[in-house]
Amino acid sequence: MENSLFSKPRDLFLDVVNPRDYVQIDSVSHMYQLLKDSVQKPLKMILLYGRPGTGKSMLLHKLHHDLSKHQKVFMVSTPIIDEDDFLRVLAQNIFGHAPREVMTLNRFLEVSGALSLSDVPIVLLDEAQLYSSALMEKIRLISDARAIKFVITLHKTDKEDVIAKEHFQTRIWESIELQNASAEELKVYIQKKLLKANCFDVANMFNDKNMKLITSLTKGNYRETNKLLFSLFSLYCWYEENQPHSLQYNAIKPKWIEMAAIHTGLIHA
Amino acid sequence: MLDIKRLERRWLKYKIKKFLPYAVGVIAILILGITTFFWTYPEDSKNAPKVVTLPQKLPAEPVVQPIETTVLEPSMEFVQSFQGTPPPQKAQAVAAYSPKPVQRQVYSKPVVETFNVPEYTPPQPKVLTPAPKVSTNANGISINRDESKLDIDELQSRFKENSNANLGLFIARYHYEHGNYSEAYNYALKTNTLNNRIDESWILFAKSLVKLNRIDQAKKTLQLYISQSNSDNAKGLLESIDNGSFK
Numbered sequence: 001m002e003n004s005l006f007s008k009p010r011d012l013f014l015d016v017v018n019p020r021d022y023v024q025i026d027s028v029s030h031m032y033q034l035l036k037d038s039v040q041k042p043l044k045m046i047l048l049y050g051r052p053g054t055g056k057s058m059l060l061h062k063l064h065h066d067l068s069k070h071q072k073v074f075m076v077s078t079p080i081i082d083e084d085d086f087l088r089v090l091a092q093n094i095f096g097h098a099p100r101e102v103m104t105l106n107r108f109l110e111v112s113g114a115l116s117l118s119d120v121p122i123v124l125l126d127e128a129q130l131y132s133s134a135l136m137e138k139i140r141l142i143s144d145a146r147a148i149k150f151v152i153t154l155h156k157t158d159k160e161d162v163i164a165k166e167h168f169q170t171r172i173w174e175s176i177e178l179q180n181a182s183a184e185e186l187k188v189y190i191q192k193k194l195l196k197a198n199c200f201d202v203a204n205m206f207n208d209k210n211m212k213l214i215t216s217l218t219k220g221n222y223r224e225t226n227k228l229l230f231s232l233f234s235l236y237c238w239y240e241e242n243q244p245h246s247l248q249y250n251a252i253k254p255k256w257i258e259m260a261a262i263h264t265g266l267i268h269a
Numbered sequence: 270m271l272d273i274k275r276l277e278r279r280w281l282k283y284k285i286k287k288f289l290p291y292a293v294g295v296i297a298i299l300i301l302g303i304t305t306f307f308w309t310y311p312e313d314s315k316n317a318p319k320v321v322t323l324p325q326k327l328p329a330e331p332v333v334q335p336i337e338t339t340v341l342e343p344s345m346e347f348v349q350s351f352q353g354t355p356p357p358q359k360a361q362a363v364a365a366y367s368p369k370p371v372q373r374q375v376y377s378k379p380v381v382e383t384f385n386v387p388e389y390t391p392p393q394p395k396v397l398t399p400a401p402k403v404s405t406n407a408n409g410i411s412i413n414r415d416e417s418k419l420d421i422d423e424l425q426s427r428f429k430e431n432s433n434a435n436l437g438l439f440i441a442r443y444h445y446e447h448g449n450y451s452e453a454y455n456y457a458l459k460t461n462t463l464n465n466r467i468d469e470s471w472i473l474f475a476k477s478l479v480k481l482n483r484i485d486q487a488k489k490t491l492q493l494y495i496s497q498s499n500s501d502n503a504k505g506l507l508e509s510i511d512n513g514s515f516k
Contacts, residue, residue, distance in 0.1 A: 269283035
């Protein structure tokens with residue numbers, strides 16, 4: 001099974017956020033450049049939002065990877081819900097201060113004021129919709145005091161418009177919305193990913209008809225695409241091992257794309 | 270772990286569900302058509318009782334009909350011709366026959382001509398080249414990015430290093446889709462030398478030659494390839510080049 005032609009492509013589409021797997025696509029690169037430019041501006045908060053699976057976390061990790069070479073950047077991938085823990089973790093990782101007493105907001109601002117850093121440190125908060133209102137208010141106060149510059153990512157949902165939220169209405173100076181990929185962008189995404197890993201023969205198998213089907217099933221969502229292709233190549237691995245006569249190496253079978261979509265829940269059958 | 274058997278069953282169920290409304294629709298239209306036909310047909314026959322003579326003529330119309338009618342008809346016609354009166358019914362029958370075979374001959378030719386044509390129309394070059402977006406930063410510097418294009422230069426340099434036939438085919442196809450036929454020709458040729466069993470590479474090679482106005486060479490190449498591989502795709506392409514439908 002592991003010697004299969006399709007096991008390597010399958011593993012490429014594991015839904016793991018790794019900045020090394022970042023694939024440059026027209027719209028995403030444009031957004032990333034905007035984000036980088038915004039970070040250089042004297043802003044207090046930058047909001048990166050979009051529907052789940054549009055690549056927010058990947059951009060944030062990529063930004064962390066690139067900025068950490070030049071300046072003080074701290075990334076909070078998993079939300080820290082407790083306020084005291086949150087301030088304590090920031091104080092320790094940014095200012096190198098590990099207090100034994102309870103870390104209050106005033107104490108935190110004192111610590112940051114005592115250490116006059118040449119550049120305002122940057123904190124990247126992923127999944128910020130999970131933070132409580134009280135903690136978001138503290139984050140706002142910290143950014144107002146210019147102790148830390150925050151870049152936060154939020155899910156955009158149908159029910160609520162995050163931009164309208166009280167915390168962000170007046171505090172955000174830059175907001176960037178990420179969207180799903182078009183059919184062409186998705187094709188480039190898949191092919192670049194495969195070519196990067198030297199899977200030329202598998203990259204050759206994707207034709208425009210396949211891409212239309214994949215885009216219609218995933219609606220251009222990167223996470224759904226990754227899940228679908230992981231399933232698809234798992235199917236190929238199985239058929240290669242058990243029914244090799246049913247394999248075609250010149251094109252992807254639409255039937256198997258649909259079967260993978262059924263398996264991942266994109267098609268309700 | 271994938272349960273392929275169950276997945277295949279679910280896929281079949283999904284396909285049936287998907288096409289059921291269309292099938293029901295088609296059947297309903299058919300039933301409707303048939304019932305309306307039978308509903309209206311007797312009424313017509315009732316309204317026009319004078320045309321009752323037609324059924325007598327109808328068996329005479331198809332020439333394929335057995336001896337029954339042909340045996341009887343000629344004797345009557347001969348009698349009429351001896352009497353000097355031309356048979357008007359026969360003239361009508363001949364007039365009714367004549368247009369049918371002519372139309373059939375006209376329709377039969379294009380079917381042969383359109384053989385395999387859609388497969389060889391070159392895809393639109395727009396697919397991988399959306400318009401570059403422009404961003405402006407604080408200093409007013411505009412950044413033009415066109416990352417949606419595959420990094421073809423990088424792929425070409427990788428091909429130089431590893432000489433992978435599949436990569437060569439990918440690059441040849443990319444160039445052909447973007448209208449760079451000389452590059453497509455070069456890469457298809459390199460791919461053929463690396464692996465001469467890739468059907469698509471030979472097809473791309475011949476198609477690029479046609480686009481470069483080297484039609485004779487394209488034909489010779491295809492004939493040679495067909496003699497060795499008996500490829501249906503190559504045969505189809507050769508035929509469409511001969512017909513002039515692939516230019």
